[in-house]
Amino acid sequence: KAGVTQTPRYLIKTRGQQVTLSCSPISGHRSVSWYQQTPGQGLQFLFEYFSETQRNKGNFPGRFSGRQFSNSRSEMNVSTLELGDSALYLCASSGQSGNTIYFGEGSWLTVV
């Protein structure tokens, strides 16, 4: 079956702009989570959505937001982009709690 799909794979934005990233989970998975990966901080949890509700949230400013649709697809949005937002953004999906989590290939965001 198809894996976790993230779009776009690469994008370049200018400081102050906003960006929306999309994630389609594995069919049947209702939990979608987002992570930011940078060389300095490593992988950091952004938020998790389950059945269209945010279930968990990491320690990121309010400029980072997300949502989940009824088909479990999820989007995350970053407003007023800063240079430090340059990172690989990874989406992951899982089925039942406690089961293996599956990651997408990520969206590379560069802010100039």
Added chain:
Amino acid sequence: KQEVTQIPAALSVPEGENLVLNCSFTDSAIYNLQWFRQDPGKGLTSLLLIQSSQREQTSGRLNASLDKSSGRSTLYIAASQPGDSATYLCAVSITGANSKLTFGKGITLSVRP
């Protein structure tokens, strides 16, 4: 606050060597622990998942152990191959929601032919 540490940050070994990658965590009240592999520029691939009630899991040449009381996990790779070169990350979940993971910084493994 849960912290996950992986030392060393990088490791280079000759092909065929058996090796152990270490992971330590500060809060023993974990729900599960997972080991992932990440190839350059790619996402993460789950290798092994150990529930808090388990002591180890095996998959092919990989074996992961978990000692909650000491806050440690090891990933054992038997007969390493150049194709095993990648970054290996461990992550713990402290809630029933396995999606909220706390990751270590990873160990970049290079297996020399």
